[in-house]
Amino acid sequence: MLNQLKALLSEYALMPVTKENYADLLEVFETNQDFFLIEEGLTKNKGNACAEDIWALAVNCPPHISPSDKFCVGIWKDGKPIAILDYLVEAQIERAYLSLLIINGDYKRQQIGVEITNAFIAAARICGYKMIGLGVAKKNTDAQIFWEKLGFIMFREHDGTMYYNLTWDE
DSSP, rough: OOHHHHHHTSSSSEEETTTGGGGGHHHHHHTTTHHHHHHSSSEEEBTTTTHHHHHHHOOOOOOOOOOOGGGEEEEEEETTEEEEEEEEGGGGTTTEEEEEEEEEEGGGSSSSHHHHHHHHHHHHHHHTTTTTEEEHHHOOHHHHHHHHHHTTTEEEEETTTEEEEEEEOO
């Protein structure tokens, strides 16, 4: 799916998060401190994101997912870190799961999140997935509005998380 994303977002540089580049993405986290205050437990330092948090995001994998099915991608434009996209692919249920899309705070409200999401949807369809799932903290009402505007439908709430799906027929 990463190759499809690279083709669809050709004006950006998309690279897997590695030991060599993860610290470069710290700016994306630092410009989103409000997100980390809402998403309790994502950072080591009570809302103060650090480079180690990015590395943990890149390497930690849910127990039911093979590490080969988890991807953490840094997105740059003109050498500047613009976003981090973390996702899982679950071929057995024909689903891509968007674990995190976080946009550099200096670039919010410029439709970059919409552009990346639309490319993610298109790439998932190209790869044969029938659905995209994601979860949003119940407290994160801005994110809920964002995903709903893009057609995602909330289907369940559990432990403070709202779960959304986007499905299509083909």
